[in-house]
Amino acid sequence: MDQELYALSVKIGSKLLSKGWLSATAESCTGGWIAQMLTAVPGSSQWFDRGFITYSNAAKVEILNVSEHILLDRGAVSLETVQAMAKGAIVQSDANFAIAVTGIAGPTGGSPEKPVGLVWIAWALLDEVKAESFHFEGDREAIRRQTVLCALQGAMQILDK
Numbered sequence: 001m002d003q004e005l006y007a008l009s010v011k012i013g014s015k016l017l018s019k020g021w022l023s024a025t026a027e028s029c030t031g032g033w034i035a036q037m038l039t040a041v042p043g044s045s046q047w048f049d050r051g052f053i054t055y056s057n058a059a060k061v062e063i064l065n066v067s068e069h070i071l072l073d074r075g076a077v078s079l080e081t082v083q084a085m086a087k088g089a090i091v092q093s094d095a096n097f098a099i100a101v102t103g104i105a106g107p108t109g110g111s112p113e114k115p116v117g118l119v120w121i122a123w124a125l126l127d128e129v130k131a132e133s134f135h136f137e138g139d140r141e142a143i144r145r146q147t148v149l150c151a152l153q154g155a156m157q158i159l160d161k
């Protein structure tokens with residue numbers, strides 16, 4: 001197990017538990033890795049509600065209610081999509097806090113406008129969503145791990161407030 005990711009997950013769980021909050025994830029390029037790390041923590045059922053793996057656009061629409069117009073106009077890897085994914089995870093769960101990710105892990109699928117390594121991450125509370133784009137380097141595994149690490153680090157920043 002990745003000890004750095006696990007240690008962050010333990011801290012996130014402690015913060016959520018102290019607030020009496022539940023969390024959810026909405027993941028595309030990480031394929032459930034964030035949920036896997038969070039649920040690796042013993043007792044996570046007290047603060048983790050559910051995870052959504054919405055790899056396809058159809059899944060994003062059907063499960064998280066991401067607008068087809070957003071996907072057509074902005075694409076699956078965009079600010080608007082990740083914000084909608086995060087909001088959808090809140091609405092479709094009992095969570096107070098959600099993490100959402102969408103990106104291009106490669107090695108194919110990139111373009112000049114959206115290169116391999118481009119990832120959008122969002123963190124949502126009931127009344128607000130913060131989102132940020134990142135460009136990670138390396139192979140598919142490295143990009144995915146960096147995405148999980150950044151998502152968990154961002155969660156800690158928000159939960160520390």
